[in-house]
Amino acid sequence: MKQIFTSLGLILCLLCSPAFSQGDFADVEVRILPVRDNIFMLVGAGGNITVQTGDQGILIVDTQFAGMSDKILAALAELSDAPLRYIINTHFHGDHVGGNVPLARAGSRISGGNMRRDVTGDTASVIAHESVLLRITTSNENLMDPDGWPTSSYFAGKKDIYFNGEGIRIMHQPRAHTDGDSIVYFRRSDVIAVGDVYRTDAYPFIDTSAGGSIQGLLDAAQSIIDEIIPVYGQDGGTLVIPGHGRLSNLGDVLNWREMLTLIRDRVQAMKDQGMTLQEVIAARPSRDFDPRYGDSERFLTAVYETL
Amino acid sequence: MYKLASCIVFLCSALTSASAMAQANLSGIWLANYTEDLADRRPGPALGDYGGLPLNEANLLRARSWNASLLGLPEYQCRVHPSDYANSHNNIRIWEERNPDTLELIAIHTQHFTWQTHRVIWMDGRDHPPPYAEHTSMGFSTGEWVGHQLKIKTTHLKEGWLRRNGVARSDQATVTEYFIRHGDSLNWTVIVNDPVYLEEPFIRNRDYFYSTDTQPVTYPCESVVEIVHEPGYVPHYLMGNNPDLFEFADTYDIPYEATLGGAHTMYPEYRAIARELPRPSEMQD
Numbered sequence: 001m002k003q004i005f006t007s008l009g010l011i012l013c014l015l016c017s018p019a020f021s022q023g024d025f026a027d028v029e030v031r032i033l034p035v036r037d038n039i040f041m042l043v044g045a046g047g048n049i050t051v052q053t054g055d056q057g058i059l060i061v062d063t064q065f066a067g068m069s070d071k072i073l074a075a076l077a078e079l080s081d082a083p084l085r086y087i088i089n090t091h092f093h094g095d096h097v098g099g100n101v102p103l104a105r106a107g108s109r110i111s112g113g114n115m116r117r118d119v120t121g122d123t124a125s126v127i128a129h130e131s132v133l134l135r136i137t138t139s140n141e142n143l144m145d146p147d148g149w150p151t152s153s154y155f156a157g158k159k160d161i162y163f164n165g166e167g168i169r170i171m172h173q174p175r176a177h178t179d180g181d182s183i184v185y186f187r188r189s190d191v192i193a194v195g196d197v198y199r200t201d202a203y204p205f206i207d208t209s210a211g212g213s214i215q216g217l218l219d220a221a222q223s224i225i226d227e228i229i230p231v232y233g234q235d236g237g238t239l240v241i242p243g244h245g246r247l248s249n250l251g252d253v254l255n256w257r258e259m260l261t262l263i264r265d266r267v268q269a270m271k272d273q274g275m276t277l278q279e280v281i282a283a284r285p286s287r288d289f290d291p292r293y294g295d296s297e298r299f300l301t302a303v304y305e306t307l
Numbered sequence: 308m309y310k311l312a313s314c315i316v317f318l319c320s321a322l323t324s325a326s327a328m329a330q331a332n333l334s335g336i337w338l339a340n341y342t343e344d345l346a347d348r349r350p351g352p353a354l355g356d357y358g359g360l361p362l363n364e365a366n367l368l369r370a371r372s373w374n375a376s377l378l379g380l381p382e383y384q385c386r387v388h389p390s391d392y393a394n395s396h397n398n399i400r401i402w403e404e405r406n407p408d409t410l411e412l413i414a415i416h417t418q419h420f421t422w423q424t425h426r427v428i429w430m431d432g433r434d435h436p437p438p439y440a441e442h443t444s445m446g447f448s449t450g451e452w453v454g455h456q457l458k459i460k461t462t463h464l465k466e467g468w469l470r471r472n473g474v475a476r477s478d479q480a481t482v483t484e485y486f487i488r489h490g491d492s493l494n495w496t497v498i499v500n501d502p503v504y505l506e507e508p509f510i511r512n513r514d515y516f517y518s519t520d521t522q523p524v525t526y527p528c529e530s531v532v533e534i535v536h537e538p539g540y541v542p543h544y545l546m547g548n549n550p551d552l553f554e555f556a557d558t559y560d561i562p563y564e565a566t567l568g569g570a571h572t573m574y575p576e577y578r579a580i581a582r583e584l585p586r587p588s589e590m591q592d
Contacts, residue, residue, distance in 0.1 A: 033439060043439050200478075222539040225382065232528070233387040233422065235443050247441040252478075254382060255466045261541040262372060269545055285546070288368035291503040292477055 025067045030075040035239055035247060038164065039189045042075055044068050046095030047243045050193035051076065052186060054164025056110070057085035061184050061193040061241075063099030072099060073106055083108040086163065088170060089128035089150065090195025090243065091178045092135040092210070100126060100148030109151070123147055129172050130155045131180025135210070173197050173220035177204060177243075179211025181220065185227055193241045194224055198256055200245025203286075203293040206302035213306035214264050221257040228253065259289050263296075267303045277304045331455045331488040333401045333415065336523065337515035340492075348395055348513075352472045355552040357568030358561070366475055366504035367567060371549050373473025376542035385528035387422040389467030390445045391482045391497050395513050397421040400523050401486075415450060415457065423526035428459055435462050442478050459484040469499065469509060477503035491517040506570040557587045 030044040042049035046064035049072065058080055064072060076084065084107030089097050107124025130153040136144040152159075159170045166188040173181040177196040184193040196205065197220035206212040230237040234251030242248055266285035275283070277300075286296040293299075341348055357370060377383055388396060397420040404414040415428045428450040435447055446464035450457050461482040469476040480501035487494045493515040500508050556563045562584035571577055 031437065031439070033437070041439070043437075048439075218539055226538070233385045233424075233444060234382070235387075235445075239441065246439040249441060249443070249465070250382065251386070251444065251465050252442065255478075257539070258541055258543070261539070262543055265543070266545060288365045288372065291363070291365045292479065 025065065025071070028068065028071070030068065030071045032075055032078065033247060035191055035241065036189050039186060039191045040079055041241050041247060042072060044071060046098065047090075047093075047196065048193075048241055048245075050184065050186075050191070050241045051079060052164060052166070052168075052189070053080040053082065054166075055082070056164050057082045058107075059086040059088070059163055059168070060084065060103070061088045062090055062096040062195065062243075063087060063103045065095060065098035066102055067098075069099045069102035069106075072103065084124045085110055086161070087124050087126045088182065088184050088193075089126065089132050090184070090193065090197075091181045092128075092132040093178070093196070093207070096195065096243070097132070097136065097144070097148070101145045104147050123151075125152055126150045127152045127154075127159065127161070127170065129153065129180040129182050131178070131211075135180065171223065173216065173223060175211050175213045175216035176220040177212050177217065178207045183220070183224060190229075190238045191241060192224060192227060192238060194220075194243065196243035197221070198224060198240065198248070198253060199242045200248060200252065200256075202244070203289075203296055203299035204260070206299065206306065208302050208305055212302070214260065214303045215306070218257065218260050218264065221253060221260060224253050225250070225257065259293070263289065263300070264303060264307070267300065268307050271304060271307055277301060280304055330412075330452045331457065331486075332403075333457065333486055333488060333493070334403055336398060336400050336518045336521045337493050338398045338518045338521060339396070340514040340516055352470045353555040353558075354472050355549075355555040355566055356472060357474060358566045358572050360469070360474060360568040361505050361507040361509055361570035361573055362474065362568040363504060363506045366469075367569075368546065369475045369504070370473040371552060372543050372546065374542040374544055374549075375473075379533050380536070380540070380542075381530035381532055384530045385422075387424050387444050388419075388471070389464055389476065390424070390426050390448070390461060391464070391476065391480075391484070391499055391511075392468060392470070393419040393422065393424055393426075394495050394497070395511060398518075398521065399515065418523065420524055421526060422528070428457075435460075446482070453485075455488065457486040459486070469501075469504070475504050477501050479503045480505075493517070507573070553587070560586045560588050562586055 025045050028045045030042055033041040033043065035041050038053045040051040042051060044064055045068055047062050049064060050061035052059040058076055084103060087100060087104055104123040104126055108122050109125040126149065128150040133150045133153040137149055157172055161168050166186055169185040169187060170182050173183060181195055181197050183197065197217060204217055206214060206217060224240060228238040228250045230250040234254060235249055240248040240253055263286050267280055270280045270283060270285065281297055281300050286300060290296050357367065400418045402416050403412060404416060405412055412430045414430055417426045424445060426445040428448040430450050435449065440463060442463045442465035444465065444467060446461040448459050448461040450459045464478060464480055466478045467476050468474060476499060480499055483498045485496045495513045497511045498508050553563065556566045562581055564584050565572060565581040
């Protein structure tokens with residue numbers, strides 16, 4: 001059993017490493033889920049991609065792996081014949097930025113008319129929190145070709161752009177999944193792309209080596225909830241595109257927050273009693289959520305270490 | 308020749324009619340028949356009452372951690388009961404959606420008087436959405452006729468309550484339902500398969516009777532802040548700290564162990580086992 005966990009851990013590490021940008025994705029299809037109006041969700045390998053289309057061009061949130069790029073470009077071509085103008089990265093992990101280089105190169109930024117090629121180069125603009133820029137430009141492990149680097153980073157709480165007739169607010173979520181997470185709110189479409197601060201398919205991966213923490217993850221969940229206005233009850237209205245998993249609404253994010261809160265509080269109580277990490281794991285404080293989210297050891301370890 | 312054609316027309320007509328006759332007309336307003344279990348359906352189950360439910364260990368902990376104060380949070384005040392539970396509470400309205408030209412049945416709609424939740428049961432043979440599509444409280448339902456019975460398959464449910472005392476039903480559940488009309492009576496049977504939170508399928512059964520004069524009512528719900536809390540506050544009980552779990556057993560003098568649920572508590576033979584368990588009145592002193 002320990003060997004299985006070790007193997008799973010290795011696979012997860014590889015998936016989360018920017019260096020793992022090339023792989024065999026021959027059998028992976030990119031599927032398009034219409035979300036609302038001109039917003040779409042692309043599902044393939046790696047993190048979900050959010051697509052906004054319009055007269056000014058295409059904007060995407062995250063790029064999956066480099067090896068998926070041809071298929072992603074083909075999917076974008078199905079949605080619009082306009083150029084790819086913007087890439088927004090929610091964080092620096094390879095399953096979300098791995099396709100930055102080929103996709104940025106396939107795009108074309110909005111700039112000063114016929115000066116564009118000479119002055120700015122002919123790539124799409126890449127926007128991310130400055131932590132993402134730092135991690136993919138200064139770490140030997142995560143080094144990326146400059147064509148995929150963020151061309152526009154931000155360090156304050158938020159960054160706004162207006163594109164395709166829509167205000168788009170990019171909001172930093174400090175110390176959550178990593179230290180450079182952004183959530184992207186399409187205000188007219190009423191859709192939020194949130195990266196890996198929220199997912200539906202597994203427990204969160206809190207990257208403690210990159211500044212992630214359980215409290216930051218809870219704060220990020222609350223930030224998302226604060227932006228959501230449902231149609232009625234906990235359904236409809238503002239829709240949430242998770243980093244991994246299915247399209248969501250208020251009720252889903254509330255359940256996520258409930259899970260995070262219960263486990264945080266239980267681990268905190270055990271830690272206050274002087275229990276070691278191994279004792280906490282052995283006490284199974286997440287056993288009411290394990291059948292839903294899977295193995296919890298890595299998550300519990302991160303919770304314990306960041307409380 | 309004329310006689311032969313007439314016979315063919317008659318035969319076709321009869322066959323078509325027979326096919327249509329095999330489908331029940333469910334349209335109308337159906338009033339909940341509360342005589343069977345009023346206390347459970349309207350006020351709701353008691354805290355700590357999980358007996359007869361096929362809960363697994365995970366769901367039992369989930370339920371025992373649940374704090375009813377959660378319902379006071381604005382984001383929970385208008386939370387609806389999911390489609391596999393909503394029918395249980397109140398009256399329902401049912402109507403058909405048909406192609407205006409061919410009169411083929413496209414969908415059957417239901418609306419629950421409580422919460423005013425609207426549900427569509429697609430009857431046109433369409434596929435269920437992919438797993439990465441949105442999940443909702445009503446889920447995605449398709450129906451088919453099995454004789455006079457309407458059989459419904461529902462997927463894409465997001466997490467909801469199996470019962471509103473904190474017992475959860477996961478978003479991995481699939482639900483099979485039957486609407487069966489007997490004259491002016493309607494029976495609704497729901498079978499919940501939940502690989503996350505149930506040891507065995509959970510079956511719920513409710514009865515309704517046809518109303519000739521009831522009108523649908525609205526159910527507006529608007530959230531308000533009732534108590535100011537810190538952002539992100541989620542009331543719950545830590546493991547072993549819920550003070551309400553014994554109230555049900557104490558009130559009815561039922562062995563505490565029998566209130567904990569599990570598939571074994573659903574079956575008649577468990578009565579003999581429960582009789583041998585100590586009752587709260589016997590445990591005092």
